[in-house]
Amino acid sequence: SGLLLGHFMRASGIDAVIVERASAHHILGRIRAGVLEKTTVDLVERLGLDVRLQAEALCHDGFNLADGERLIRIDLADLVDKHVTVYGQTELTRDLMDACDERDLEVIYEVSEVAIHDHLTDNPYLTYTSKDGSAHRLDAEFICGCDGFHGVSRQAIKAKAGNSFERVYPFGWLGILADVPPCDPELIYANHSNGFALASMRSTSRSRYYIQVPLNEALEDWPDERFWDELAVRLGPGPAENLVRGPSIEKSIAPLRSFVFDRMRDGRLLLLGDSAHIVPPTGAKGLNLAASDVHYASSALVDFFLKNDREAVGDYSRKALSRVWKSERFSWSLTKLMHRFPDDTPFEREMQRAELDYISASRAAQTSIAENYVGLPV
């Protein structure tokens, strides 16, 4: 969100500096999600930074829910006349980073001890220590906190100024990346009695797979063969037949959390992306929500600087949160529908089964899932 917002500022002739804790190398080595809503692609296109994305991304007209017996295809093209774009977040980040020099967007990498000062006045500033150990002060008109859930930005806002809402899920996702062709041309979200599984991809030759695991699970307990065996069981006989196994090139466990801090602007400090909200990955909304925050924040800041209009910034939090809460709802409901919760009774299990049965036969239910999956309007 920082890179995207920075590029929007520079495209309007507004000065922007990005202060980043990690190194460029570290950022480009992280594996992130890979499903982009049209709203996200549109933002990159407006910047003219979508050349590689348009050439390499996969266009998906649908995805599947598996319930142990069948695949329920959610036909996005037919139901809502839209598609999603499969392109790794890391690749998008690389494209935005590569364009910084030519667009005169300065990024200062590997800083530490970042602190936000005076954001309730008209003259906020940042202090930080750069890689060589020197101390710096950066004065600005606005500070945009794109520094994630554990960053300093949200913590700079008095807890009393907003409310935090949180749900921590009692399981994680064990994910692997492998250079093998995907088992299906589209994504499959599977609800199996052993737990959830997801078949995803980065390209036609690189697959990304996940399985639900208990939170205390250790990576060492999941050698590749065990992962592939379990994945095949959970995806069900059809997809399992087409599953191509190969050595994992990345393997990690991520916890699942829903979180909202309902004050996304405090004076001259704006929060974007994970600094203000977290969604569980079911539904692939994390990156897309960060991008829609950029949509609202960039237009508010452009109105402020180029039209001398202060109201738009004042309305940023309300506008962004309205979309955030709807994405939170969708991610939470898909998580509930597709996972095995340790405390679920047989009744809850029947509710999942009945809901999947209902979805399989109801165009109305499928349309609701489809319009959320492709992304609600901004």
Ligand code: PHB
């Ligand atoms: C991924 O490809 O990493 C991915 C796809 C869809 C999701 C979550 C993650 O819902």
